[in-house]
Amino acid sequence: MIPEHVKNELKHIVGEEYVALSPSEMKEFSSDGTKLEFLPDAVVFPEDAMQVSKLLELANKEKIPVIPRGAGTGMSGGALPVRGGIIMGMDRMNRIIYLDRDNMISKVEPGVITEELQKEAKKIGLFYPPYPASANISTIGGNVAECAGGLRALKYGVTRDYVLGLKIVLPTGEILETGTKTVKGVVGYDLTRLIIGSEGTLAVITEVLLRLVPAPEYKKSMAIFFKEIETSIKGVIKILQFRIIPSILEFLDDICLDCIKEDLYIPASANSMLMIELDGPRSLVMEEAKKVKKICQSNGAIYIDIIENEQEEKKLWETRNQLSHYMYKLRPHKISEDIVVPRNNIPKMVSYIKSLSKEYGMPIPVFGHAGDGNLHVNIMLNKDNNIELIRAKELIPKLFKKVIELHGTISGEHGIGITKAPYMGMEVPRTGIELMRRIKKAFDPNDILNPGKIFWEGGSSW
Amino acid sequence: MIPEHVKNELKHIVGEEYVALSPSEMKEFSSDGTKLEFLPDAVVFPEDAMQVSKLLELANKEKIPVIPRGAGTGMSGGALPVRGGIIMGMDRMNRIIYLDRDNMISKVEPGVITEELQKEAKKIGLFYPPYPASANISTIGGNVAECAGGLRALKYGVTRDYVLGLKIVLPTGEILETGTKTVKGVVGYDLTRLIIGSEGTLAVITEVLLRLVPAPEYKKSMAIFFKEIETSIKGVIKILQFRIIPSILEFLDDICLDCIKEDLYIPASANSMLMIELDGPRSLVMEEAKKVKKICQSNGAIYIDIIENEQEEKKLWETRNQLSHYMYKLRPHKISEDIVVPRNNIPKMVSYIKSLSKEYGMPIPVFGHAGDGNLHVNIMLNKDNNIELIRAKELIPKLFKKVIELHGTISGEHGIGITKAPYMGMEVPRTGIELMRRIKKAFDPNDILNPGKIFWEGGSSW
Numbered sequence: 001m002i003p004e005h006v007k008n009e010l011k012h013i014v015g016e017e018y019v020a021l022s023p024s025e026m027k028e029f030s031s032d033g034t035k036l037e038f039l040p041d042a043v044v045f046p047e048d049a050m051q052v053s054k055l056l057e058l059a060n061k062e063k064i065p066v067i068p069r070g071a072g073t074g075m076s077g078g079a080l081p082v083r084g085g086i087i088m089g090m091d092r093m094n095r096i097i098y099l100d101r102d103n104m105i106s107k108v109e110p111g112v113i114t115e116e117l118q119k120e121a122k123k124i125g126l127f128y129p130p131y132p133a134s135a136n137i138s139t140i141g142g143n144v145a146e147c148a149g150g151l152r153a154l155k156y157g158v159t160r161d162y163v164l165g166l167k168i169v170l171p172t173g174e175i176l177e178t179g180t181k182t183v184k185g186v187v188g189y190d191l192t193r194l195i196i197g198s199e200g201t202l203a204v205i206t207e208v209l210l211r212l213v214p215a216p217e218y219k220k221s222m223a224i225f226f227k228e229i230e231t232s233i234k235g236v237i238k239i240l241q242f243r244i245i246p247s248i249l250e251f252l253d254d255i256c257l258d259c260i261k262e263d264l265y266i267p268a269s270a271n272s273m274l275m276i277e278l279d280g281p282r283s284l285v286m287e288e289a290k291k292v293k294k295i296c297q298s299n300g301a302i303y304i305d306i307i308e309n310e311q312e313e314k315k316l317w318e319t320r321n322q323l324s325h326y327m328y329k330l331r332p333h334k335i336s337e338d339i340v341v342p343r344n345n346i347p348k349m350v351s352y353i354k355s356l357s358k359e360y361g362m363p364i365p366v367f368g369h370a371g372d373g374n375l376h377v378n379i380m381l382n383k384d385n386n387i388e389l390i391r392a393k394e395l396i397p398k399l400f401k402k403v404i405e406l407h408g409t410i411s412g413e414h415g416i417g418i419t420k421a422p423y424m425g426m427e428v429p430r431t432g433i434e435l436m437r438r439i440k441k442a443f444d445p446n447d448i449l450n451p452g453k454i455f456w457e458g459g460s461s462w
Numbered sequence: 463m464i465p466e467h468v469k470n471e472l473k474h475i476v477g478e479e480y481v482a483l484s485p486s487e488m489k490e491f492s493s494d495g496t497k498l499e500f501l502p503d504a505v506v507f508p509e510d511a512m513q514v515s516k517l518l519e520l521a522n523k524e525k526i527p528v529i530p531r532g533a534g535t536g537m538s539g540g541a542l543p544v545r546g547g548i549i550m551g552m553d554r555m556n557r558i559i560y561l562d563r564d565n566m567i568s569k570v571e572p573g574v575i576t577e578e579l580q581k582e583a584k585k586i587g588l589f590y591p592p593y594p595a596s597a598n599i600s601t602i603g604g605n606v607a608e609c610a611g612g613l614r615a616l617k618y619g620v621t622r623d624y625v626l627g628l629k630i631v632l633p634t635g636e637i638l639e640t641g642t643k644t645v646k647g648v649v650g651y652d653l654t655r656l657i658i659g660s661e662g663t664l665a666v667i668t669e670v671l672l673r674l675v676p677a678p679e680y681k682k683s684m685a686i687f688f689k690e691i692e693t694s695i696k697g698v699i700k701i702l703q704f705r706i707i708p709s710i711l712e713f714l715d716d717i718c719l720d721c722i723k724e725d726l727y728i729p730a731s732a733n734s735m736l737m738i739e740l741d742g743p744r745s746l747v748m749e750e751a752k753k754v755k756k757i758c759q760s761n762g763a764i765y766i767d768i769i770e771n772e773q774e775e776k777k778l779w780e781t782r783n784q785l786s787h788y789m790y791k792l793r794p795h796k797i798s799e800d801i802v803v804p805r806n807n808i809p810k811m812v813s814y815i816k817s818l819s820k821e822y823g824m825p826i827p828v829f830g831h832a833g834d835g836n837l838h839v840n841i842m843l844n845k846d847n848n849i850e851l852i853r854a855k856e857l858i859p860k861l862f863k864k865v866i867e868l869h870g871t872i873s874g875e876h877g878i879g880i881t882k883a884p885y886m887g888m889e890v891p892r893t894g895i896e897l898m899r900r901i902k903k904a905f906d907p908n909d910i911l912n913p914g915k916i917f918w919e920g921g922s923s924w
Contacts, residue, residue, distance in 0.1 A: 102806040184874035193655035214705040243676040412646035442900035
């Protein structure tokens with residue numbers, strides 16, 4: 001609980017109308033994409049770095065946890081107040097400060113919605129490529145905090161590759177600018193990239209300086225169907241070997257196809273699908289689309305659709321972005337993992353998942369970003385059925401063990417947060433975790449900023 | 463000085479033949495690209511991570527500085543033993559451990575020469591894009607330690623963008639693997655990118671896991687001449703606005719042109735030149751070359767050469783890579799700065815440099831990577847002429863002040879080392895430097911790894 005004088009100070013710093021203290025007001029901010037719930041002690045909405053600084057100074061003095069929060073779409077519980085404390089909502093800090101066409105950069109506040117920036121950039125011929133499936137609601141600040149990946153990582157990289165600099169506030173209240181306005185910059189340690197993906201545990205982001213690229217002239221989408229996962233992934237590897245890097249290269253397994261077949265045409269014998277987007281100069285894209293068709297034809301594709309009309313194209317990508325929701329046809333609840341393996345190990349990984357699904361008697365649809373090996377593994381269950389819950393908890397470490405065996409990583413884009421904290425030690429050795437703890441301490445001596453995240457402390461109740 | 467028992471232990475760890483202790487043997491390792499000289503107390507050549515670990519454990523116990531060293535091409539003194547101690551030469555650790563075509567990755571030891579990796583990758587249709595002008599002698603380990611940039615940064619990014627993971631040895635001797643084999647990976651803090659560009663002060667790199675891309679099908683080089691810097695940079699911005707991102711986009715000022723005119727055709731009225739390389743699918747490159755020609759013609763170019771023969775092309779890029787050496791026609795010594803400004807501020811920056819040159823009476827040729835705003839500023843002087851030396855020392859902080867004013871950075875790719883350490887405070891506020899010091903402490907409690915670098919301590923003698 002927060003003492004009364006602190007509540008008054010919160011109101012004094014941001015203004016009474018920007019502080020929520022009653023459980024009914026705060027409920028909205030007690031959950032995120034994980035559907036887990038933790039009620040905070042206060043929710044505040046600062047309007048600028050100065051207010052963030054004052055809030056952190058106060059919290060640091062009083063040793064009260066502060067949890068920065070974007071749109072709350074996180075999939076690992078990074079924005080949940082597991083120890084109570086103050087949720088710092090970045091909603092009001094949502095200005096695009098500038099878009100600079102000559103230098104192809106943009107400075108934004110953290111609360112800007114990713115798709116909003118993409119729309120504004122497009123107006124002047126520029127392109128912000130990172131594309132998490134939640135782009136229409138998630139924020140740039142949240143994307144930076146988690147190092148969001150999404151659908152375009154193979155060709156364009158992830159959030160990390162577009163952040164040139166940050167304005168941050170340290171847990172002790174100091175305001176600091178990091179990075180440069182340019183692609184190059186090697187002055188001192190790379191604080192910018194250290195903050196990216198640190199899940200709000202090292203500093204609060206108050207401005208983000210982004211690199212943009214020229215908007216591609218043309219795009220073309222394709223839907224390609226295979227009898228087996230193996231051949232579809234071989235197709236992916238062949239496409240890349242022909243020097244074609246699609247801007248999007250998604251794959252879906254048989255259970256996913258079953259879930260969407262009412263809304264999208266799926267050939268009866270198909271057990272795997274690639275959804276492809278090519279982008280670039282028009283003539284090149286047309287040429288590449290033909291090549292992709294040829295490559296897939298001679299590598300076992302059973303049906304290939306080069307999509308010609310805009311409506312069909314929109315339908316394809318909407319279906320992809322809604323894939324997560326289609327799964328609820330199978331069971332009322334879902335545990336989503338976002339493992340990654342080197343792309344030539346995808347078939348092995350998927351067939352192991354199929355064997356787990358059989359062994360534990362739960363459907364586990366898999367889809368993901370085939371180009372970069374990032375698989376979304378959806379363990380479907382009924383959480384009210386205690387046996388299924390126990391089985392899921394048994395299954396997850398087995399899944400991660402296989403990921404490590406296949407030279408992969410247990411989180412490609414969701415982060416560690418609380419849901420993966422118990423398993424981080426499977427991937428990162430004790431030495432690494434100790435080093436990370438010392439870095440955390442160097443930033444946050446009193447452990448007030450998003451405490452209980454990343455580092456596993458045992459005994460929690462989710 | 464190192465005590466006798468430590469010398470014996472060094473020999474015991476790496477073998478007698480891999481320890482140099484006499485001044486004559488050690489002289490070769492006492493200098494780098496800066497031409498400054500500091501004699502170490504010992505030079506050792508470990509053969510694997512285990513030996514590196516034992517050496518660091520010993521040095522940490524005895525509190526002796528250890529300075530990791532690649533090819534010694536560094537331009538900021540990062541590999542100089544300013545406090546004496548042990549130079550750790552990575553020469554023997556020069557294996558390409560594997561090249562994996564399906565996953566487009568490679569694992570190498572730090573002593574691999576950058577160009578060697580490029581050649582081997584090309585054999586299987588892959589491409590490692592980072593291209594410092596020293597690529598034929600500098601090593602991957604050194605490139606990672608400094609976050610080398612070079613000629614291809616605008617289109618392809620810098621070293622940081624290709625390093626997926628590292629094997630490192632901490633100053634306290636622990637061996638640690640960081641990162642992932644995949645583009646995506648967000649497990650804990652980004653230790654990989656924290657090490658990149660940390661100039662050998664946080665850990666010794668013993669393996670580097672690199673991302674590769676498909677080798678471009680075709681390349682085309684162009685030489686384009688302008689009457690003024692302003693129009694050449696306007697040309698650059700126009701090219702980008704037409705969605706053309708050259709793989710190389712270099713610019714040279716009038717003094718540079720004067721230095722190379724005996725070896726390369728330079729039109730008499732030219733005062734600025736662009737050297738361009740386009741890469742990609744053949745048909746696209748041909749189309750883009752024509753477009754670039756048209757854009758530059760209608761933006762004031764006085765002569766455009768689309769290079770048609772291989773020999774001419776080789777000559778062009780050799781001249782570019784040797785540019786630094788051509789400068790010695792002007793004066794016997796050179797101080798090289800590698801400032802960066804947002805690209806639309808290049809003309810302002812260059813004209814300020816011209817005014818400094820006039821004011822101080824020293825020639826200052828400027829060339830650089832126009833696309834990413836990275837300028838190589840070459841202060842030409844005779845160091846035996848004390849007045850010129852004093853003038854150069856006066857001029858440098860003025861140069862950096864202007865860089866900061868124009869929203870730039872004082873080092874794009876050379877690093878801070880010792881030569882820029884006195885000026886880092888002009889760009890990074892005290893809060894940032896303090897934070898970096900705490901991070902250094904988290905890695906290296908006894909300050910044994912490359913001490914005296916990055917952080918300015920005053921009173922040095924170079």
